[in-house]
Amino acid sequence: MNDERYEPRLTRRKLIAATGAAASAVALGAAGCAAPSFGAEGRTRLRYWHLFGGGDGANMTALVDAFAKEHTGIELEATQLQWGTPYYTKLGMAGAGGRAPEVAVLHLARLAGFGPGRLLDPFDLDRLSELGVGADQFPEEIFKRGAVDGKQYAIPLDTHPMVLYYNTDVCEKAGLLGDGGKLQPISSAREFTDALRAAKKVTGVPAVTAETTGPDCITPWRLFATFYSQMGGTVLSADGRRLTLDDAKAMEVLDFMAGLTTDGLMVRRVDYPGSIGVFNAGKTAFHLNGEWEVSTFTAAKLPFSMTRVPALFGRPTAQADCHSFVLPHQEGRSEAATEAAHAFVAWMLQHSVDWAKGGHVPAYLPTLEDPAYLELEPQSEYRSVIDDVALDQPAWxxxxxxxxxxxxxxxxxxxxxxxxxxxxxxxxAKKRLRKLLDTPDPLGSAGGGAA
Amino acid sequence: MTTTPTSTVPAPVPAKQPAARPVTVRRKWTEHGLVFIAPFFLTYALFLLWPLVSGIGMSLRSDNITGEGGEFVGFDNYAEALQDPNVWSSLWNTIWFTILSTVPLVLTGLVMALLSHHLRFVQWLWRLSWFAPFLLPSGVIGLLFLWVIYPSDFGFADQLLAWFGLHPGIGWLTDERYAMLSIVLATVWWTVGFNFLLYLAALQSIPQHLYEAAELDGAGAWHRLRHITIPMLRRTTGVVLVLQILASLKIFDQVYIMTGGGPDDSTRPILQYVYQSGFTGYRIGYASAVSYLFFALIVIVSLVQLRLSQRKGESA
Structure with a gap:
């Protein structure tokens, strides 16, 4: 289902999750104390931490199992930790103590705040290219985000942008579908609200739903970041040190967002699972969210498809982040373990068609052209967004x-x-951003850079 | 105290000084009782005293969560905390919760104790059912209550209301006007059993003859309650109030589970802000400073209450 945020569904299971986390922490603690690398019978030990739950978790487990089967010389131990803050807290502390796993997943936009060079070790690009993975096989913009001071600390696996889900039945009745049952192009805020009105006329309920409230509610920020980036606006300067929020552009976006609920076009008060439920009920024409809920709606047999968030304010960009692989810092990383970690990353990229089933757009370009990927519906519908993703500026x-x-x-x-x-x-928002900018990076700036 | 050999042995023969000598040695050994309290004291020192002290140390440094780097910054963290609007808003949320929850928790506890004290049938059932929720951990309460009031419109509570023809359409946890009240509701249901128990015990210890005398003088039920029961419960009320205010100030679990501090931080208590600063923001030094400011507040509240309850005790 959803790996991309704190899910209230998960929150409700906090008790169980906490127990599980405690158990795995104990297990990891035990594992972490041992010197890295060699497992039983001289096999190379490769510990891998990730934060994928739900449908992503199942896909990742299948990939991990397949890798383990093909690589009998590598003893792979994959550990799934709870998404979000708990994951990053553990990964950071493990890296600080030099007792981290050999390879881990990191959101690319968090790289700047994750102590590259201190908590993370760089990849060896020569070694990767021997394994058939080169910088030219990724969208340039995304790959560049993995580099700090000329060293590559993160290798992107995918990108997960904001997309537009639409109910094909409702949209057909509202006359919004064009050739081949696809949503007719929408190219301005006006056209979008017209489409919403048309859909509302058919169903009598608000035409679009997205998470608007709830614990750790993030979607309103995603919506803002999407539309604001479409105007060409940036929140922070390119080095992530100054506030560059443009008042006029931001106000236009916020007025537009406020108008959606005031005019009754968007469900006003709904939390994350609620917004999924509302769209799943089949009367709501549109749903704005990340692409990772595709398996939820597919499993529910909802008549739906997906497309890129239309360019309502000029440029066709969409807010996004990327999952990437990193090498958490280890004291005395062994040659065999480094080799195994690189092999693992390369293999994962080359098999990312199976990963794309969960909705994410593969960052490895050969996969984007793979017929097996193009056959995935509706996952391949919005793949072109990969050239227009708007990641946060690098800030801690x-x-x-x-x-x-x-x-x-x-x-x-x-x-x-x-x-x-x-x-x-x-x-x-500006007040809070200024406060964040005034606060020194707690993980990055702290003493003794090892890079 | 009185049954230890040290105190009974020397009593019959106070004159024999030389013979008492080895006894004196033993007396010292057992009187201090250090050996007996050592297991507890070590645990206490390790897990309470040491963290308290090292927390103060951390609050004067700019440490991050990994414990490395960071430098001594004096009172900078405290100065920043005092100017941080999030500290004040979340502190207010904690205090607002304390005000909202303490009154119903004390009153409901009293009313329930009176009811179950006077109800003459299946008393065990009332006692059990009113006290039982208190035995559950906060995680269970949070989840249970979520299922009662969530999701809005078709949760258990809304269905129950719909039975009576009511369709309030309340965003129990998603509307900032109701979120805190919903948390108070859950908390009252959860912890009122403890106050109930204290009140019930106090009620049972009021001498019966007071009521009999009053009845002979023609006092009705209301007057007996007003002039005997409530004054006799004064000390218990003091204790309940102190414990309740301190418990309410420590609010965290229910909020974390039910709203995560939302919507728009309207229910975020100060302890959650400490958690966020430390574990989401990685600033352990700053988080420690905020928590010590809050600690100071709790100490002040406790001292004021101690003083008040002492005065009350003197006059009673």
């Missing part, structure tokens, strides 16, 4: 499950639910 407080997302998500949530005016929200 940015990226998935970061301070910035959670804090601004809460502020912009108020715009959608009506508890804040757009101008109040903009003021508050």
């Amino acid at each position: 407080f940015a990226g998935s499950a970061s301070q910035m997302w959670i804090q601004l998500g809460a502020v912009f949530s108020g715009v959608l639910t009506g508890s804040r005016t757009p101008s109040n929200a903009l003021r508050e």
Whole structure:
């Protein structure tokens, strides 16, 4: 289902999750104390941490099993930790102690705040190219985000942008479908609201739903970031050190967002599982969310398809982050373990068709052209977005499950639910961003750079 | 105290000083009782005293969560915390919760104790059912209550209301006007059993003859309650209030499970802000400073209450 945020569904199972996390922490602690590398019978030990739950978790487990079967010389231990803050806290502390796993998953936009060079070790690009993976096989923009000071610390696996889900039955009745049953192109905010009105006329209920409130509510930030980036706006400067939020552009986006709920076109108060439930009920024409819920709606046999978020404000960009592989810092990383980690990353990229089933757009370009990927419906419908993804500017407080997302998500949530005016929200957002900018990077700046 | 050999042995022969000598040695050994309290004391020192002290140390440094780097910054963290609007807003949420929850928790506990004290049939059932929720961990309560009031419109509570023809359409946890009240509701149901138990015990210890005398003088049920029961419960009320305020100030679990502090941080208590600063923001030094500010507040509240309850005790 969803790996991309704290899910209230998970939150409700916090008790169980906490027990599981405690158990795995104990297990990891035990594993972490041992010197890295050699497992039983001289096999190379490869520990891999990730944060994928739900459908992604199942896909990842299948991939991991397949890798283990093909590589009998590598003893692979995959550990799934709870998504979000718990994962990053553990990974950071393991890296700081030099007792980290050999390879792990990291959201690319969090790289800047994750102490590259201190908590993370760089990849050996020569070794990767021997394994058939080169920089030219990735979208340039995304691959570049994995590099800091000329060293490659993260190898992107995918990108997971905001997309538009649409109910094909409702949209057909509302006359919104064109040739081949696809959504007719929408190219302005006006056309979008017209489409919403047409759909509402057919069903009598608000035509679009997205998470607007709830614990650690992030979607309002995603919506803002998507539309704001379409105007060409940036929240932070390219080095992530200055506030560059453009008041006029931001106000236009926030007014538009507020208008969606005030005009009754968007469900005003709904939390994350609620928004999934509303769209799943089949009367709502559109759903704005990341692409990772595709398996949820497929499993529910909902008549739906997906497309890129239309360019409502000029450029066709969409807010996104990327899953990437990193090498957490280890004291005395062994040659065999490094070799195994590189082999694992290369193999995962080359088999990312199976990963794409969960909705993510593979970052490895050969996979994007793989017929097996093109056959995936509706997962391949929005693949072209990979050239137009808008990642956060590199700052320690940015990226998935970061301070910035959670804090601004809460502020912009108020715009959608009506508890804040757009101008109040903009003021508050800027205040919070300034505070984050004033706070020194807690993981990065701290003493003794090892790079 | 009185049954230890040290105190009974020397009593019959106080004059024989030389013979008492080895006894004196033993007396010292057992009187201090260090050996007996050592297991507890070590645990206490290791898991309470040491963290308290090292927490103060951390709050004066700019440490991150990994414990490395960071430098001594004096009171910078405290100065920053005092200027941080999030500290004040989340502190207010904690205090607002304390105000909202303490009153119903004390009153409901009293009413339930009175009811079950006077109800003469299946008393065990009332006692059990009112106390039982208190035995459950906060995680269970949070989840249970989520299923009662969530999802809005078709959760258990809404269906129950619909039975009576009510369709309030309340966003129990998603509307900032109701989220805190919903948490208070869950908390009252959860912890009222403890206050109930204290009140019930106090009620049972009020001497019966007071009521009999009052009845002979023609006092009705209301007057007996007003002039005997409630004054006799004064000390218990003091204890319940102190314990309740301190418990309510420590609010975290229910909020974390039920709303995560939302919507728009409207239910985020100060302890959650400490957690966020430390574990999401990785700033352990700053988080420690905020938590010590809160600790100071709790100490002040406790001292004020101690003083008040002492005065009350003197006058009673």
